[in-house]
Amino acid sequence: MPDLGLLLYLPHRELENRVFAALAEAGFDDVTPAQARVFHRIDPDGSRLTELAEAARITKQTAGFLVDQLERAGYVERGPDPTDARARLIRVAERGRAAVPVCLAAIAEVQREWTAHLGRPRMAALLDALTRLREITDPGR
Amino acid sequence: MPDLGLLLYLPHRELENRVFAALAEAGFDDVTPAQARVFHRIDPDGSRLTELAEAARITKQTAGFLVDQLERAGYVERGPDPTDARARLIRVAERGRAAVPVCLAAIAEVQREWTAHLGRPRMAALLDALTRLREITDPGR
Protein backbone atom coordinates (compact mmCIF):
# COMPACT_ATOMS: atom_id res chain seq x y z
CA MET A 1 0.00 0.00 0.00
CA PRO A 2 1.56 3.29 -1.06
CA ASP A 3 0.19 5.28 1.87
CA LEU A 4 -0.34 8.54 0.07
CA GLY A 5 -1.00 10.54 3.21
CA LEU A 6 2.30 9.76 4.87
CA LEU A 7 4.14 10.19 1.60
CA LEU A 8 2.90 13.76 1.31
CA TYR A 9 3.31 14.49 4.99
CA LEU A 10 6.95 13.49 5.38
CA PRO A 11 8.57 15.79 2.82
CA HIS A 12 6.34 18.65 3.89
CA ARG A 13 7.42 18.29 7.50
CA GLU A 14 11.06 18.01 6.48
CA LEU A 15 10.89 21.17 4.39
CA GLU A 16 9.07 23.05 7.11
CA ASN A 17 11.62 22.07 9.72
CA ARG A 18 14.46 23.17 7.51
CA VAL A 19 12.92 26.54 6.74
CA PHE A 20 12.23 27.28 10.40
CA ALA A 21 15.71 26.18 11.39
CA ALA A 22 17.14 28.63 8.83
CA LEU A 23 14.85 31.41 10.05
CA ALA A 24 15.84 30.83 13.66
CA GLU A 25 19.53 30.85 12.78
CA ALA A 26 19.12 34.16 10.99
CA GLY A 27 17.59 35.74 14.08
CA PHE A 28 13.93 35.32 13.12
CA ASP A 29 13.37 32.98 16.02
CA ASP A 30 9.94 34.20 17.06
CA VAL A 31 7.90 33.09 14.07
CA THR A 32 5.80 29.92 14.06
CA PRO A 33 4.56 27.70 11.24
CA ALA A 34 0.98 28.87 11.68
CA GLN A 35 2.06 32.51 11.46
CA ALA A 36 4.12 31.73 8.37
CA ARG A 37 1.17 30.15 6.58
CA VAL A 38 -0.78 33.37 7.01
CA PHE A 39 2.15 35.67 6.25
CA HIS A 40 2.75 33.76 3.07
CA ARG A 41 -0.63 34.66 1.63
CA ILE A 42 -0.32 38.42 2.07
CA ASP A 43 -0.68 40.24 -1.24
CA PRO A 44 2.01 42.81 -2.15
CA ASP A 45 -0.76 45.44 -2.24
CA GLY A 46 -2.07 44.36 1.14
CA SER A 47 -4.73 41.84 2.11
CA ARG A 48 -7.81 41.87 4.27
CA LEU A 49 -8.06 39.59 7.24
CA THR A 50 -10.98 37.71 5.75
CA GLU A 51 -9.06 37.08 2.52
CA LEU A 52 -6.15 35.65 4.46
CA ALA A 53 -8.42 33.46 6.55
CA GLU A 54 -10.12 32.07 3.46
CA ALA A 55 -6.87 31.41 1.63
CA ALA A 56 -5.34 29.66 4.63
CA ARG A 57 -8.64 27.87 5.39
CA ILE A 58 -8.83 29.03 8.98
CA THR A 59 -11.44 31.14 10.75
CA LYS A 60 -11.20 34.91 10.79
CA GLN A 61 -10.62 34.73 14.52
CA THR A 62 -7.59 32.49 14.18
CA ALA A 63 -6.23 34.66 11.38
CA GLY A 64 -6.67 37.74 13.56
CA PHE A 65 -4.87 36.04 16.41
CA LEU A 66 -1.90 35.14 14.19
CA VAL A 67 -1.76 38.58 12.56
CA ASP A 68 -1.71 40.12 16.03
CA GLN A 69 1.41 38.16 16.82
CA LEU A 70 3.04 38.97 13.48
CA GLU A 71 2.25 42.64 14.01
CA ARG A 72 3.65 42.68 17.53
CA ALA A 73 6.86 41.06 16.25
CA GLY A 74 7.17 43.62 13.45
CA TYR A 75 6.64 41.28 10.49
CA VAL A 76 3.42 42.92 9.26
CA GLU A 77 1.51 46.15 9.80
CA ARG A 78 -2.17 47.00 9.73
CA GLY A 79 -3.49 50.12 8.04
CA PRO A 80 -6.91 51.40 7.05
CA ASP A 81 -8.51 50.25 3.79
CA PRO A 82 -9.30 53.42 1.81
CA THR A 83 -12.11 51.68 -0.04
CA ASP A 84 -13.97 50.33 3.01
CA ALA A 85 -13.90 51.77 6.50
CA ARG A 86 -14.86 48.45 8.07
CA ALA A 87 -11.81 46.69 6.69
CA ARG A 88 -8.12 47.10 7.44
CA LEU A 89 -5.29 46.25 5.08
CA ILE A 90 -2.52 43.96 6.31
CA ARG A 91 0.87 44.60 4.67
CA VAL A 92 4.31 43.04 4.96
CA ALA A 93 6.51 45.31 7.11
CA GLU A 94 10.25 45.89 7.17
CA ARG A 95 11.17 42.86 9.25
CA GLY A 96 8.87 40.66 7.20
CA ARG A 97 10.57 41.68 3.97
CA ALA A 98 13.95 40.85 5.52
CA ALA A 99 12.85 37.32 6.40
CA VAL A 100 11.67 36.35 2.92
CA PRO A 101 15.11 35.77 1.32
CA VAL A 102 16.08 33.51 4.23
CA CYS A 103 13.07 31.29 3.52
CA LEU A 104 13.70 31.23 -0.19
CA ALA A 105 17.33 30.23 0.32
CA ALA A 106 16.34 27.39 2.66
CA ILE A 107 13.73 26.10 0.23
CA ALA A 108 16.22 26.29 -2.64
CA GLU A 109 18.76 24.34 -0.61
CA VAL A 110 16.28 21.56 0.19
CA GLN A 111 15.19 21.48 -3.43
CA ARG A 112 18.84 21.05 -4.47
CA GLU A 113 19.23 18.12 -2.08
CA TRP A 114 16.06 16.46 -3.30
CA THR A 115 17.07 16.97 -6.91
CA ALA A 116 20.41 15.34 -6.16
CA HIS A 117 18.61 12.35 -4.62
CA LEU A 118 15.87 11.94 -7.21
CA GLY A 119 17.65 13.09 -10.34
CA ARG A 120 16.60 16.09 -12.36
CA PRO A 121 13.79 14.44 -14.40
CA ARG A 122 12.03 12.91 -11.41
CA MET A 123 12.23 16.18 -9.48
CA ALA A 124 10.75 18.02 -12.45
CA ALA A 125 7.97 15.43 -12.67
CA LEU A 126 7.24 15.85 -8.97
CA LEU A 127 6.94 19.62 -9.25
CA ASP A 128 4.83 19.29 -12.37
CA ALA A 129 2.42 16.84 -10.77
CA LEU A 130 2.09 18.88 -7.58
CA THR A 131 1.51 22.08 -9.53
CA ARG A 132 -1.29 20.49 -11.53
CA LEU A 133 -2.72 18.97 -8.38
CA ARG A 134 -2.99 22.45 -6.92
CA GLU A 135 -5.74 23.18 -9.42
CA ILE A 136 -8.06 20.81 -7.60
CA THR A 137 -6.75 21.13 -4.03
CA ASP A 138 -6.45 24.93 -3.63
CA PRO A 139 -9.99 26.14 -4.10
CA GLY A 140 -10.15 29.79 -5.09
CA ARG A 141 -6.80 30.16 -6.79
CA MET B 1 8.60 30.54 -7.90
CA PRO B 2 7.11 27.07 -7.48
CA ASP B 3 6.58 27.34 -3.74
CA LEU B 4 7.39 23.79 -2.82
CA GLY B 5 6.06 24.06 0.72
CA LEU B 6 2.56 25.06 -0.29
CA LEU B 7 2.51 22.53 -3.11
CA LEU B 8 3.15 19.72 -0.65
CA TYR B 9 0.84 21.16 1.99
CA LEU B 10 -2.27 21.56 -0.15
CA PRO B 11 -2.77 17.99 -1.33
CA HIS B 12 -1.90 16.65 2.08
CA ARG B 13 -4.54 18.80 3.72
CA GLU B 14 -7.08 17.84 1.07
CA LEU B 15 -6.45 14.14 1.58
CA GLU B 16 -6.57 14.47 5.34
CA ASN B 17 -9.88 16.32 5.23
CA ARG B 18 -11.38 13.71 2.97
CA VAL B 19 -10.27 10.81 5.13
CA PHE B 20 -11.61 12.39 8.30
CA ALA B 21 -14.88 13.26 6.61
CA ALA B 22 -15.24 9.61 5.58
CA LEU B 23 -14.38 8.41 9.09
CA ALA B 24 -16.91 10.78 10.65
CA GLU B 25 -19.60 9.66 8.25
CA ALA B 26 -18.95 6.03 9.14
CA GLY B 27 -19.42 6.75 12.82
CA PHE B 28 -15.78 7.16 13.78
CA ASP B 29 -16.34 10.78 14.65
CA ASP B 30 -14.14 10.96 17.72
CA VAL B 31 -10.74 10.48 16.14
CA THR B 32 -8.39 13.38 15.41
CA PRO B 33 -5.54 13.82 12.93
CA ALA B 34 -2.92 13.72 15.67
CA GLN B 35 -4.34 10.46 17.01
CA ALA B 36 -4.42 9.02 13.51
CA ARG B 37 -0.76 9.79 12.93
CA VAL B 38 0.15 7.73 15.98
CA PHE B 39 -2.37 4.96 15.29
CA HIS B 40 -0.95 4.63 11.83
CA ARG B 41 2.49 3.65 13.09
CA ILE B 42 1.35 0.79 15.31
CA ASP B 43 2.99 -2.47 14.32
CA PRO B 44 0.71 -5.50 13.81
CA ASP B 45 2.64 -7.24 16.61
CA GLY B 46 2.27 -4.24 18.91
CA SER B 47 4.48 -1.23 19.46
CA ARG B 48 6.01 0.44 22.45
CA LEU B 49 5.14 4.00 23.27
CA THR B 50 8.70 5.18 22.74
CA GLU B 51 8.81 3.57 19.29
CA LEU B 52 5.61 5.32 18.27
CA ALA B 53 6.88 8.65 19.58
CA GLU B 54 10.10 8.33 17.61
CA ALA B 55 8.37 7.29 14.40
CA ALA B 56 5.88 10.14 14.62
CA ARG B 57 8.57 12.56 15.78
CA ILE B 58 6.75 13.65 18.89
CA THR B 59 7.71 13.39 22.56
CA LYS B 60 6.86 10.34 24.65
CA GLN B 61 4.48 12.48 26.65
CA THR B 62 2.51 13.57 23.61
CA ALA B 63 2.40 10.00 22.32
CA GLY B 64 1.13 8.85 25.70
CA PHE B 65 -1.54 11.52 25.71
CA LEU B 66 -2.78 10.50 22.26
CA VAL B 67 -2.68 6.78 23.03
CA ASP B 68 -4.71 7.47 26.18
CA GLN B 69 -7.42 9.00 24.03
CA LEU B 70 -7.28 6.20 21.46
CA GLU B 71 -7.52 3.65 24.26
CA ARG B 72 -10.46 5.38 25.91
CA ALA B 73 -12.27 5.45 22.54
CA GLY B 74 -11.58 1.76 21.97
CA TYR B 75 -9.27 2.05 18.99
CA VAL B 76 -6.21 0.56 20.69
CA GLU B 77 -5.40 -1.43 23.81
CA ARG B 78 -2.38 -1.57 26.08
CA GLY B 79 -0.96 -4.82 27.35
CA PRO B 80 2.19 -5.90 29.12
CA ASP B 81 5.35 -6.54 27.13
CA PRO B 82 6.43 -10.11 27.98
CA THR B 83 10.05 -9.31 27.23
CA ASP B 84 10.34 -6.21 29.44
CA ALA B 85 8.29 -5.46 32.53
CA ARG B 86 8.89 -1.72 32.19
CA ALA B 87 7.35 -1.53 28.75
CA ARG B 88 3.77 -2.00 27.59
CA LEU B 89 2.69 -3.07 24.14
CA ILE B 90 0.14 -0.98 22.28
CA ARG B 91 -2.03 -2.94 19.87
CA VAL B 92 -4.84 -2.09 17.50
CA ALA B 93 -8.16 -3.08 19.09
CA GLU B 94 -11.50 -4.14 17.61
CA ARG B 95 -12.80 -0.67 16.81
CA GLY B 96 -9.44 0.34 15.37
CA ARG B 97 -9.47 -2.59 12.96
CA ALA B 98 -12.96 -1.61 11.85
CA ALA B 99 -11.86 1.92 11.00
CA VAL B 100 -8.98 0.94 8.74
CA PRO B 101 -11.02 -0.06 5.66
CA VAL B 102 -12.89 3.24 5.83
CA CYS B 103 -9.60 5.14 5.62
CA LEU B 104 -8.28 2.98 2.82
CA ALA B 105 -11.45 3.46 0.79
CA ALA B 106 -11.30 7.24 1.22
CA ILE B 107 -7.64 7.34 0.20
CA ALA B 108 -8.36 5.16 -2.82
CA GLU B 109 -11.20 7.44 -3.86
CA VAL B 110 -9.00 10.56 -3.67
CA GLN B 111 -6.27 8.75 -5.54
CA ARG B 112 -8.76 7.89 -8.29
CA GLU B 113 -9.77 11.54 -8.58
CA TRP B 114 -6.20 12.73 -8.72
CA THR B 115 -5.35 10.09 -11.32
CA ALA B 116 -8.27 11.27 -13.41
CA HIS B 117 -6.99 14.84 -13.19
CA LEU B 118 -3.31 14.17 -13.75
CA GLY B 119 -3.45 11.18 -16.02
CA ARG B 120 -2.05 7.81 -15.13
CA PRO B 121 1.62 8.43 -16.01
CA ARG B 122 1.88 11.67 -14.03
CA MET B 123 0.20 10.09 -11.01
CA ALA B 124 2.63 7.17 -11.18
CA ALA B 125 5.53 9.61 -11.41
CA LEU B 126 4.24 11.49 -8.38
CA LEU B 127 3.99 8.33 -6.27
CA ASP B 128 7.40 7.20 -7.46
CA ALA B 129 9.06 10.49 -6.59
CA LEU B 130 7.40 10.70 -3.17
CA THR B 131 8.33 7.13 -2.36
CA ARG B 132 11.98 7.76 -3.18
CA LEU B 133 11.89 11.00 -1.24
CA ARG B 134 10.80 9.07 1.82
CA GLU B 135 14.27 7.54 1.95
CA ILE B 136 15.72 10.89 2.97
CA THR B 137 12.77 12.42 4.83
CA ASP B 138 11.66 9.54 7.08
CA PRO B 139 14.68 8.88 9.24
CA GLY B 140 14.67 5.41 10.74
CA ARG B 141 12.59 3.59 8.17
Added chain:
DNA sequence: ATAGGGTGATCAACTTCTCTGACCGCTGTC
Protein backbone atom coordinates in the same frame (compact mmCIF):
# COMPACT_ATOMS: atom_id res chain seq x y z
C1' DA C 1 -33.46 58.66 3.08
C1' DT C 2 -33.51 55.03 5.58
C1' DA C 3 -34.32 50.22 7.32
C1' DG C 4 -32.37 45.94 7.22
C1' DG C 5 -29.52 42.32 5.75
C1' DG C 6 -24.78 41.20 4.80
C1' DT C 7 -19.74 41.85 5.58
C1' DG C 8 -15.20 42.92 8.23
C1' DA C 9 -13.35 42.58 12.45
C1' DT C 10 -13.01 41.66 17.35
C1' DC C 11 -14.00 39.62 22.18
C1' DA C 12 -14.63 35.63 25.15
C1' DA C 13 -14.45 30.94 26.36
C1' DC C 14 -13.04 26.50 25.25
C1' DT C 15 -10.53 22.21 23.13
C1' DT C 16 -6.70 19.94 21.22
C1' DC C 17 -1.94 19.20 20.62
C1' DT C 18 2.48 19.89 21.86
C1' DC C 19 6.33 20.95 24.72
C1' DT C 20 9.75 21.01 29.09
C1' DG C 21 10.91 19.28 33.44
C1' DA C 22 10.54 16.12 37.19
C1' DC C 23 9.87 11.67 38.65
C1' DC C 24 9.44 6.43 39.41
C1' DG C 25 10.11 1.55 38.50
C1' DC C 26 12.48 -2.06 35.94
C1' DT C 27 16.77 -3.85 33.33
C1' DG C 28 21.09 -5.25 32.68
C1' DT C 29 25.89 -4.78 33.25
C1' DC C 30 30.16 -4.70 36.05
Added chain:
DNA sequence: GACAGCGGTCAGAGAAGTTGATCACCCTAT
Protein backbone atom coordinates in the same frame (compact mmCIF):
# COMPACT_ATOMS: atom_id res chain seq x y z
C1' DG D 1 23.92 -6.35 44.25
C1' DA D 2 24.69 -1.21 43.08
C1' DC D 3 23.69 1.92 39.80
C1' DA D 4 23.46 4.10 35.08
C1' DG D 5 20.04 4.10 31.81
C1' DC D 6 15.66 3.18 29.54
C1' DG D 7 10.27 2.99 29.44
C1' DG D 8 6.65 5.38 30.95
C1' DT D 9 3.81 8.78 33.63
C1' DC D 10 2.58 13.19 36.16
C1' DA D 11 2.29 18.22 36.26
C1' DG D 12 2.30 22.61 34.22
C1' DA D 13 2.43 25.60 30.42
C1' DG D 14 1.95 27.58 25.78
C1' DA D 15 0.44 27.54 20.82
C1' DA D 16 -3.16 27.01 17.47
C1' DG D 17 -7.40 26.26 16.44
C1' DT D 18 -12.62 26.17 17.20
C1' DT D 19 -17.77 28.17 18.09
C1' DG D 20 -20.75 31.82 19.47
C1' DA D 21 -21.81 36.61 20.21
C1' DT D 22 -21.26 41.41 19.30
C1' DC D 23 -20.27 45.77 17.02
C1' DA D 24 -19.39 48.94 13.21
C1' DC D 25 -19.89 49.83 8.63
C1' DC D 26 -21.48 48.83 3.71
C1' DC D 27 -24.99 48.77 0.33
C1' DT D 28 -29.27 47.92 -1.84
C1' DA D 29 -34.40 48.04 -2.09
C1' DT D 30 -38.05 50.09 -0.91
